[in-house]
Amino acid sequence: MEIKLKELKLNNFESHQDLTVNFGEVTKITGDNAEGKSTIPRAITWSLYGIDTFGSKLDPTPTTYDADETLVSLLLDVDGIETELGRQLKKGKTKYLINEVPSKASEFNEYLDGLFTKELFLSLFNPLYFFTMHWEKQRAMLLNYVTAPSNKEVFKELPEAQAAKLGALVKKHSLVDLNKIHRDNKNKLDKQYIAAQSRTKTLKEQLDEFQTLVPLPSLRTELKIFSKERDEIQEVIDLAGSNNSKINKLQSQIQRLQDDRDFLRTNFERIKEEQIQDHCQTCKQPLQGDALKAVEEDKQQRQDSVAKDFKSAVAERKKLEEELAQLEYIDVSEQLQKANELQAKIAPIEQEMQKHERFEMVKEAVTDAEQQEKETLEQLNESIFILDSIKDFYGKEAELQAKKVQDLFDRLSVKLFEQQKNGEIKTTFVIQMDGKDYLQLSLSEKIKAGLELREVLSGQSDIVAPAVVDNSESITKFKQPSGQLLMLKVVEGKELEVSVNE
Ligand SMILES: Nc1ncnc2c1ncn2[C@@H]1O[C@H](COP(=O)(O)OP(=O)(O)OP(=O)(O)O)[C@@H](O)[C@H]1O
Ligand SMILES: [Mg+2]
Incomplete structure (x- = not known):
């Protein structure tokens, strides 16, 4: 799906009383500080969701001049079909327009939800947005578009014995259930094994008492x-x-x-x-x-x-x-x-002969106890083997998934899992660029990281959408994103100017 911005009309939106912007493949918006550059992408997200480009609720009612109402109209092109969305705010009340037809909020939202989620649009539109989400949301959004490795793929990476064992077991139970079953088994068998060992020991001590038997x-x-x-x-x-x-x-x-x-x-x-x-x-x-x-x-x-x-x-x-x-x-x-x-x-x-009979009985009991001990140990080892195999499975699955995700990136490194001290795999989400955490990056580095990330999201979700690079004067060079580009740049002493570059 390709979404294009065609035209944006602002009436009494913040500092803009009346402004029309036409977009091209690359739209350059220049002007001195406070000329109203950032207001333009903000009006886009407001027209769609009533928020700014970082997802916060926004009231764009002008504060420097009198106005009856605020109105933003955005003409979109979705795979060649144009739709004009309008949002009007009058005396604190919002009205919606689809192709100039007054519509219910639910109809308006349904139309948008049919295209993309708010988070996905913001992530594609504003390269700095993705990293402001909670890490679990970031992780979920990225993995939403990366298919998890199949059991078969993971089994291929496991030692044959483990793959064969788990392969047979998963026909009946899920790995999660198998883990529960065998953790419970292990606890029980640990205790049983200790009891069996002590029983054998006691019986063997009893045997020692028969050492002085007359032949x-x-x-x-x-x-x-x-x-x-x-x-x-x-x-x-x-x-x-x-x-x-x-x-x-x-x-x-x-x-x-x-x-x-x-x-x-x-x-x-x-x-x-x-x-x-x-x-x-x-x-x-x-x-x-x-x-x-x-x-x-x-x-x-x-x-x-x-x-x-x-x-x-x-x-x-x-x-x-x-x-x-x-x-x-x-x-x-x-x-x-x-x-x-x-x-x-x-x-x-x-009496001495009866002792022989008792000796034989104890000997038999020792054999039984040793057999019991052996069988318990075998069962215990089986459960331990299964638990270890499951752990290794999750480890391999995480490795494969991490590789799949990592292969999508160029400069960014993505960490999806971390191994805890006890060997268990825990989910995490850490993105680094050139070995540095996102928060350590400079503004231009953050923009570049965001552009790479939104490219992956765009590729994986199959949605081509516009992207904004605000303060582009702070970046010397960056790779042009797929989809339209809105480049905002401060130019000293200049009035607001929008120019289109096809
Ligand atoms: N509700 C409002 N009513 C009137 N003016 C507003 C309102 N909100 C913001 N402004 C003003 O609009 C002007 C333009 O803001 P904008 O953020 O678009 O500037 P800019 O061109 O991006 O500047 P910079 O180069 O500093 O980023 C600012 O002076 C800002 O204070
Ligand atoms: Mg700005």
């Missing part, structure tokens, strides 16, 4: 000998046990049969001495014949039954006594004592 084979041999001996003795004890308990059982059975016998004997004697009941129990008459005989037979029967039981109890007892006579009580107290002595020897061996 397992000799323990097994000893245990085998003692157990064999003990088992043999135990067999004898068990055998004796069943023999002796049989004796005990027989003895108690014999005792019971003896008691039965004594009871039956007493019973027999009692029946024998019983008086026969030879009188009827109810009528008290003496029993006769069969009745008496029945009573006598009953007594005899009972006596026979008891005698029979008595005999079988005696026979049973004799049989058991014969059985008992065959058996002999075996004394195993000696064997029991020996068995106890052997057990006392076996117990410590078994």
Whole structure:
């Protein structure tokens, strides 16, 4: 887009009561001090935005003479289409005109916003304006027109391992998110790794406690000998046990049969001495014949039954006594004592063998802990690698972007990033010319720096716009900018004069 100034008409604008300026490719405005040279570009920015050439709000109402209203008309040519913009200030009220048609402020501003932003126009128009903005605004405006390097371009500059790792990860997460994830991971894993290390250490210390173990084979041999001996003795004890308990059982059975016998004997004697009941129990008459005989037979029967039981109890007892006579009580107290002595020897061996079992368990735990430690370290290193790769990515990205931007300039050097002490990249914006900061430059140097900067902006934004060089008498030589040039120059003793040079 090419914007050209065609004609500017001033009515009661500051010191100019009535002035018309026609512009050419180069428009020279000369005159002595205070002749009204700088008022001309100021009227241009005022007509567009109501501001001076540095962006400050401006009231151009004349203070040295009476005037009803202030009016500025600016005829612009945008890519061959002419538009006349007018701004009128009357009794503190602003009115807008587009091609002499009264318009709303919003319509007027919409037209301008369709062309460029206020900041971009001022930066192109006044070479000293750009540097008056906050550095972040300066940086943003410049980078707005420089495409950032793509991930692919940056990956090419990274070591292969880093590029491959990040290339795979960015398919799922942004670098910003990856940074958050792995910073969090690293914090967690740092702690986990310390814990894993201390666990391994503790377990290894436990292993040291098993250093004085008696070798397992000799323990097994000893245990085998003692157990064999003990088992043999135990067999004898068990055998004796069943023999002796049989004796005990027989003895108690014999005792019971003896008691039965004594009871039956007493019973027999009692029946024998019983008086026969030879009188009827109810009528008290003496029993006769069969009745008496029945009573006598009953007594005899009972006596026979008891005698029979008595005999079988005696026979049973004799049989058991014969059985008992065959058996002999075996004394195993000696064997029991020996068995106890052997057990006392076996117990410590078994304890020693249990120590071996515990030793194996601890050994296994150490292996597990070492594996855990190794895996944690691997994960930790992975996160550290990713974090470092991201840092390097940002570093390379910044480098590439800085180079891209720097390549646009000739005398100016532009610093977009700086590395902090912790290695992280921080944004900054420092412009230098011949190694000197902008603020250190002389007026002519500032103008030259501004002209170079606005050329880059013009080239990158693809907008060709007019530029003003005020106080051009202070510059001996400068490169002519693209677009129209308004050159203001003080000439002693001269009235205001505008001359056009095609
Ligand atoms: N609102 C105003 N009303 C009347 N005169 C004003 C107003 N504002 C500024 N002036 C005066 O207009 C005159 C022209 O100012 P201008 O800045 O255009 O001068 P100049 O030609 O650029 O001078 P120099 O060579 O010193 O830069 C000055 O005397 C200034 O004081
Ligand atoms: Mg001036």
